[in-house]
Amino acid sequence: MSFQDFDEEGAGGDHAARLSALRDQLRKDDLDGFFVPRADAHQGEYVAEADARLAWLTGFTGSAGFAIVTMDKAGVFIDGRYRVQVKSQIDLDHFTPEPWPETKPADWLQQALPDGGRIGFDPWLHTRREIEALDQALKDSGISLIAVDHNPVDLIWSDRPAPPVGAARIHDAEFAGESAIQKRARLAEELRKADEAAAFLSLPDSISWLLNIRGTDIARNPVVQAFAILLDDGHVTLFADPAKFDASLRDHLGDQVTILPPHALAAALTDLQGPVRLDPGSAPEAAFRILEATGTEIARGPDPVVLPKAIKNEAELRGMRDAHRRDGVAMVNLLAWLDAQDPESLTEIDVVRKLEDYRIAQGITDISFDTIMGSGPNGAIVHYRVSTRSNRRLSRDDMLLIDSGGQYPDGTTDITRTLPLGTPPEGSVAPFTAVLRGLIAISRARFPTGVAGAHIDALARQYLWSLGLDYDHGTGHGVGAALCVHEGPIRISRVSDVTLEPGMILSNEPGYYREGAFGIRLENLIVVTKAPAETGRKMLGFETLTLCPIDTRAIDKNAMSRDEIDWLNSYHARLREELLPLIDAESQDWLHRATAPLD
Known part of the structure; x- marks a missing residue:
């Protein structure tokens, strides 16, 4: 049994021919351009094969983005997570990556169509807010938005898959x-x-x-x-x-x-x-x-x-805690096994398969997303998905970034750990320590009611900022209880204004990525809880749900405060208490070593 395949995403098909066919159809429809969003009619981050229009047309398979096609330009708009990935997936002779949101669609359109034009869109694939904002930005430009009755991409997609009919x-x-x-x-x-x-x-x-x-x-x-x-x-x-x-x-x-x-x-x-x-x-x-x-x-x-x-009840929280305990067993077994191997005898796919086996033994019904197993430069691709073509053999000189999760009957997990497979790569210790300090800062945060994710996002970034570094993704997303691993409306990000309330579950995942060298990300899931306060003001904090050691081999202890070291030691002590009774003797020995207190 296997949940993840390793086929090359976005590799199939002649995307240049598809682009040409789309332009022919636009001429028939009296349109000068067309929007091709990633989203389906449900605005889902993940879409069925029948709705993967952006990937089919361009080859880009990221979970966010869109394309705008005119008669002589085709821009693929991607955010900071995908700026490495997109260049390896699209035909750069026919499609141009566009940094988004820095490049606004309205500005791009006005440059592409200085004399105005008719830009089509499928009204089932865009929200009212999205269309209103774009329409306002195009005011007085001579560019009109035209809602189409039939999506031109669907008209040229002759072998489009049927909609899913999965059993409920x-x-x-x-x-x-x-x-x-x-x-x-x-x-x-x-x-x-x-x-x-x-x-x-x-x-x-x-x-x-x-x-x-x-x-x-x-x-x-x-x-x-x-x-x-x-x-x-x-x-x-x-x-x-x-x-x-x-x-x-x-x-x-x-x-x-x-x-x-x-x-x-x-x-x-x-x-x-x-x-x-x-x-x-x-x-x-x-x-x-x-x-x-x-x-x-x-x-x-x-x-x-x-x-x-988003506000989980006690049964949902109990299920999430139980699921994370079982997932912690799977992760500890994986990391103990990995530590016992010669890394150069393994590939990324080998480790993905082994982790899936350990999760299957713990009762998953599915993985919660395709495992990101990025070694060396692949770790710098934020949403990297290993394929048979990209699969790398591990090296003792590598950092290995493992971002993965499971769907259990009672809960959903999402965890990232980054570890050196030998001596930490040059230049990795300072950012690794800064990322860890950011994770700890969110974990230890206390804040009054009424605070939103935007108010605490900087807590995770401050130590990277002090090094002149940052990351181009949010610090955290909401997580469903036995539902979607990415769940609205809550986030920890610069733009999130949704107030945090007890029972909400988020990820806590600062990172740092050096293109061509390595990626670093550490992620725990956390739940908002009531916190004691001496002044009488109502305060909130976080409980960490994820149970898995944080690798200490790339930490600069001298850069950490006593409180930060105490938090890490306390977290590791909790892991020993909760997981040691659930794992075999070999993994127990590894867990003792991996969670040994820092001085």
Whole structure:
């Protein structure tokens, strides 16, 4: 049994020919250009093969980005995580990488089309907020945004895969901690208080959480791809392929949940009585247009599920702690095994497979994302995915970055460890220590209620900044409970304004990347908790969920404070207490050595 394959992503196909075919179709449609987003109609980070339009057209397989194609230019817009990866995946003779968000789409378009033009977009693949912002930025430019009825990429994609029809399943009430009936009633009451008749739900993880179901439509993400309408009486109409739901699942959903095929969505929206809540940040532009065409009142507001889902209840937290304990066993077994090997006898793929075996032994149902196993320069590719072509043999001169996770029935894990396979590479000790100090700073943070992720992001970066270094990704993302490993709306980043509340789970993952040499990232999952305060002010802090040693061989102890060393020693002591009874004698010996206290 194996979850991860090592095929070359984005390698197949003649992307130049596809680009040419798209331009031919745009001429037929009287368009001067077209947006090709990474997102699907659900705004998912991970998409089904049928929705991988950006990868099919350009070869770029990152989890974020988009392309804009005109008759003589084709820009692939990528953020800091993908600026190394994109250059190895796209045909640079036909596509140009564009740093985003530094390069704004509106600015790029005005340079590409100085005399104006008609730029098409698929309204099912863009949110209202996205289209409004772009439309405003293009004001007085002579460039018009044209919503298309048929996506031109789909028209030329002759062998496009069919949409997924993965079987849905019940998510055990023991792990959910609240019945679907209770959830529907709770959120329906919120709608009534807001004088809203219904809410349109487009995020599969919101729908899966609300109905206590899980699915297999999207690899690594146990969600059911669907749309839904929640009425103010608690009734839900679910728009998904009925073949996904067997008799037992239909019984679980009950008679207050109606299942209709996806093509029935537009008519159902047309029949709604308002006000209908739509989230401008996640609902498709097309849904807004359907309601506006019928004159139905729209109440712009957040998806009513995302915040309740982000605040885990006691059962969800218990499941996450249990899952992380089992995942800690798998990681300790992997690191103990790796330490006993001659690294130069192994490749990156060998280590990925071994880690997967250890996780399977602990009961995973899937991995939570494709394992990032980056040795040497591959570690500097933030979202590196090893393939048979990129696979490197390990070296004693390498740093090895392992970013991985598992989907368990009761929880989702995500952990990164970086370790030298011999002597730490030249120039790696100072940034490694700075990254570790940043992780510890977040772990030890105490802050008043009302603080958001943007307020604490700098805590993780301060030690890198003092060295003139930084990293081009957020410090942390929200994590679902037996759901998606990347979950909104919370983040630790410079732009996150969502207030942190007890029960929210985030990653804590500062890093540093030296292109062509090595990458460093350390990641634990943390949960927001109430913290004691002497002044009476309500304070919060973090509990660390991840249980795995942090390699100490690349640490400059002289650069660390006594409090930081004490935190690391205490964390390692906790690992010994929780994991030693669960691992074999060989791994026990390794764990004792790996967690020996620093002086």
